[in-house]
Amino acid sequence: MLHSKPSERYANALRVVVFSIWSLKFLFDPIEELATLPIELFSPPAPLSFLPDEWSRLLLSTNALLAVRATGLCACVLSYWRRFIPVSGAIAFLSILAYQCIVRGFGHTNHAEIAAIFSVFIYLLFSLYEKKRANPEPVVIALTLCTTYSLIGVHRIATGGLEIFLSDTIVYWAANNSSITSYFDFNFGTMAAESAPYGWALKFGFFWVTVCEIIAPMALFARNVRVVFLVSILGFHIGTLLTMNILFWENIALLLALFGPFLRNKDRRPSR
Amino acid sequence: MLSLLEFLCVAAIATAICANPIFRQWFRDLSSKSQLSLIGLIALIVAGHFARSSNVTFPFVTWDMYTEVATPSTLNRVELEGVTEDGESISINPSRLFPSLGFGTLRIHNLLHSICTRAMSEKTALSESEHALLVAIAVSYERQNPGIELKSISMLWVELPFRQPAKEPRIVETIML
Numbered sequence: 101m102l103h104s105k106p107s108e109r110y111a112n113a114l115r116v117v118v119f120s121i122w123s124l125k126f127l128f129d130p131i132e133e134l135a136t137l138p139i140e141l142f143s144p145p146a147p148l149s150f151l152p153d154e155w156s157r158l159l160l161s162t163n164a165l166l167a168v169r170a171t172g173l174c175a176c177v178l179s180y181w182r183r184f185i186p187v188s189g190a191i192a193f194l195s196i197l198a199y200q201c202i203v204r205g206f207g208h209t210n211h212a213e214i215a216a217i218f219s220v221f222i223y224l225l226f227s228l229y230e231k232k233r234a235n236p237e238p239v240v241i242a243l244t245l246c247t248t249y250s251l252i253g254v255h256r257i258a259t260g261g262l263e264i265f266l267s268d269t270i271v272y273w274a275a276n277n278s279s280i281t282s283y284f285d286f287n288f289g290t291m292a293a294e295s296a297p298y299g300w301a302l303k304f305g306f307f308w309v310t311v312c313e314i315i316a317p318m319a320l321f322a323r324n325v326r327v328v329f330l331v332s333i334l335g336f337h338i339g340t341l342l343t344m345n346i347l348f349w350e351n352i353a354l355l356l357a358l359f360g361p362f363l364r365n366k367d368r369r370p371s372r
Numbered sequence: 373m374l375s376l377l378e379f380l381c382v383a384a385i386a387t388a389i390c391a392n393p394i395f396r397q398w399f400r401d402l403s404s405k406s407q408l409s410l411i412g413l414i415a416l417i418v419a420g421h422f423a424r425s426s427n428v429t430f431p432f433v434t435w436d437m438y439t440e441v442a443t444p445s446t447l448n449r450v451e452l453e454g455v456t457e458d459g460e461s462i463s464i465n466p467s468r469l470f471p472s473l474g475f476g477t478l479r480i481h482n483l484l485h486s487i488c489t490r491a492m493s494e495k496t497a498l499s500e501s502e503h504a505l506l507v508a509i510a511v512s513y514e515r516q517n518p519g520i521e522l523k524s525i526s527m528l529w530v531e532l533p534f535r536q537p538a539k540e541p542r543i544v545e546t547i548m549l
Contacts, residue, residue, distance in 0.1 A: 138505055200431065208477075255439050259374065279532065283465075
């Protein structure tokens with residue numbers, strides 16, 4: 101099984117990747133600008149929604165948002181070192197949760213960020229209980245990430261059936277999202293609506309990716325599945341950027357870190 | 373019924389993982405608290421998915437991306453257009469003004485989209501807070517583009533027949549600054 105006995109070096113590298121995802125977000129995402137938006141439109145999810153409204157108002161001030169950014173960044177950088185995680189990991193997790201509730205409060209859930217939140221939570225949780233050299237986190241993170249893909253795939257089949265692949269659903273989403281004024285402004289999705297072969301290729305890709313999502317956990321156990329899964333899902337994430345202007349860079353980073361170095365090597369790697 | 377079927381599929385995948393001897397050995401090597409933590413985490417992820425209420429169970433959310441069949445006749449989107457003091461029209465990209473809500477996601481566009489569809493379906497003007505949102509976007513644009521002053525900002529609703537030529541956009545609201 102992949103990562104059943106990860107080397108100390110790999111376990112350390114993966115931890116740096118996970119916390120770097122959030123360090124980069126805290127470093128480059130100017131969340132303090134959200135203080136200029138009207139608070140009446142702010143509708144945060146739990147657990148922030150359980151707090152009194154006054155607390156939300158306080159949290160949405162420029163200074164408080166800057167404080168969340170600075171605290172989160174420092175805590176994530178400190179969490180590169182395993183010995184700090186019981187404290188810095190807890191602060192990092194709370195900062196990330198606050199940050200995510202804030203941006204979610206002005207919009208929808210961004211699924212690209214969820215597996216990265218779980219990864220930080222996993223480091224925090226297992227740092228409290230597990231022996232120092234056991235390093236179970238890589239398996240747990242990989243399992244969690246694959247579980248989320250499986251849930252999507254199964255839900256898509258259960259809800260949409262075959263019709264979701266045979267209808268113009270994916271062509272419509274691609275064409276519609278391509279036409280939106282967004283951060284990246286790629287518009288390859290409009291081509292799908294204009295070209296029948298491209299539209300069919302998109303539909304087949306959608307079906308293929310759904311199959312790969314469902315069998316995602318098998319990528320932990322079988323190298324051949326791992327190669328197919330990684331190539332397909334990375335292709336899918338690049339495809340969603342080019343056709344829908346939605347970027348899953350957090351998932352791409354996790355996928356490359358978890359599966360990328362192990363496509364050619366044997367599954368079992370001795371501990372150092 | 374569909375949820376039951378979906379749950380059975382998820383249970384089958386979980387059984388396949390648990391039946392793997394290497395996974396079982398790895399699981400046995402964990403401390404009992406770690407075993408409980410892992411089971412609890414996966415249970416929360418699955419429970420959050422089936423609860424279908426991401427707002428309450430966040431971050432244990434429903435994984436429902438591109439799962440609804442769409443039977444579209446039109447593509448639709450919201451655009452923001454500013455007019456400068458010189459009378460020049462400028463396209464405003466709110467995702468770039470607020471990257472927290474726009475980098476890699478369509479959060480701010482979807483927020484504007486829901487405001488626009490509500491205003492059109494209820495045939496009412498924008499509320500005070502929705503008005504304030506457009507003003508905040510205009511102010512942010514001016515701050516990030518020194519030297520440009522906006523006189524007004526308009527929210528446009530653009531409908532394009534799916535796979536057919538474009539139509540003229542409809543102006544939902546123009547706000548004088």
